Amino acid sequence: MKYNEISHFGHPQHKLKFEYTTDPFKCDGCKEVGIGSSYKCNTCDYDLHMHCALPSPSISHPFYTKCSFQFLARPPGNTPRYCNACEKDVTGFVYHCKSCGYDLHPCCAKLPMVLDDGEVKLYLYRKVSESCHRCGRKGRSWSYRSACKKYNLHVACVKEMLVETWHDLNVGRGSYSTGSSTRKLETRIPSLKGTLQTRHHSKSKGKVQKCCEMAGLALQFVISAVLGDPTTLIAGVVGSLMSK
Ligand SMILES: [Zn+2]
Ligand SMILES: [Zn+2]
Ligand SMILES: [Zn+2]
Ligand SMILES: [Zn+2]
Ligand SMILES: [Zn+2]
Structure with missing residues (x-):
């Protein structure tokens, strides 16, 4: 359910307006980074994820x-x-x-149990027995795993990749325009792409490699899901940042 305007206990003085933003923001509810669907007060620079603006009791x-x-x-x-x-x-x-x-x-x-980009499906697991593509460790936090089971990525690792961006946003808040926040996100994501490619080249072969390459592309869906909005449009934005 989506509303154009809501009242929220976190910011009772003004109504919050729905806005679809391709600029990352810091959610004033959960304090995590967000992108995509948001509710915000433009007078006060107060932003909420959709999930934080419209929580279930x-x-x-x-x-x-x-x-x-x-x-x-x-x-x-x-x-x-x-x-x-x-x-x-x-x-x-x-x-x-x-x-x-x-x-x-x-x-x-509210992370989706399945992320589907049309070609690759990634399934959410509470724990996986294979090692994570990013950190090489097993167990740990929730993970997304490809149907071939060769590609695993911790939700924690995706968050870690975003931590620096998040700090930049925090520090930059008020002193940078939203435009420069986007550029900061751009500078972080290509390095992540590099990490994944190195791993693929050294470890995977043939059919598995192809699946993993596609799963690597689907990473953009994982990132946008972790940021609170796993929609195609935002995945496209994140994807275009990755390919630069
Ligand atoms: Zn939030
Ligand atoms: Zn306000
Ligand atoms: Zn319990
Ligand atoms: Zn990991
Ligand atoms: Zn969490």
């Missing part, structure tokens, strides 16, 4: 069938808390299961 998740996650405006207690999906700290809006103590960022909670 409680959700269930297929990975944690016994859990009931409640939406909270801030993490409970005084100890640092971490997202079970991406391993990053939780400092703002969160889905929390009281009985297990599990936490999920709103965008992590």
Whole structure:
């Protein structure tokens, strides 16, 4: 469900307007980076992911069938808390299961179980036994895996790749135009592309390589999903940044 204008408890003084943005922004709800569908107050520079602007009071998740996650405006207690999906700290809006103590960022909670770019399907797993293309480790956080099972990528690793961009956005907030934020994102993503290509050349052969190359392309969908909006349009934007 999408609305053009909403009232939100996080910013009661003004209405928030729906905006589809190709410039990355920092969400004032969950404090994570976003792109694509957003709700914002242009007077105050207040931005929210769609998932943070229109949260469900409680959700269930297929990975944690016994859990009931409640939406909270801030993490409970005084100890640092971490997202079970991406391993990053939780400092703002969160889905929390009281009985297990599990936490999920709103965008992590809403990560699609399947990402499909038309050619390649990537499936979301709670844990995979193969090593991750980016960090080489097994286990760890949630992962997207290709149908051939040869291509695995941690949600945590995608977030790590975006961390520097996120800091740039944080630091740059207010002193840079949105245009320069986009350029900063551009400078980060090609290096990530380089990492993937090196791995493919040294490790994969034949049919598997072709599948993995395509999965590498589908990485743009993973990035846009992690940023809160796995739509074709945004994947296209991220993809064009990667190919520069
Ligand atoms: Zn958010
Ligand atoms: Zn405002
Ligand atoms: Zn639970
Ligand atoms: Zn997360
Ligand atoms: Zn990894």
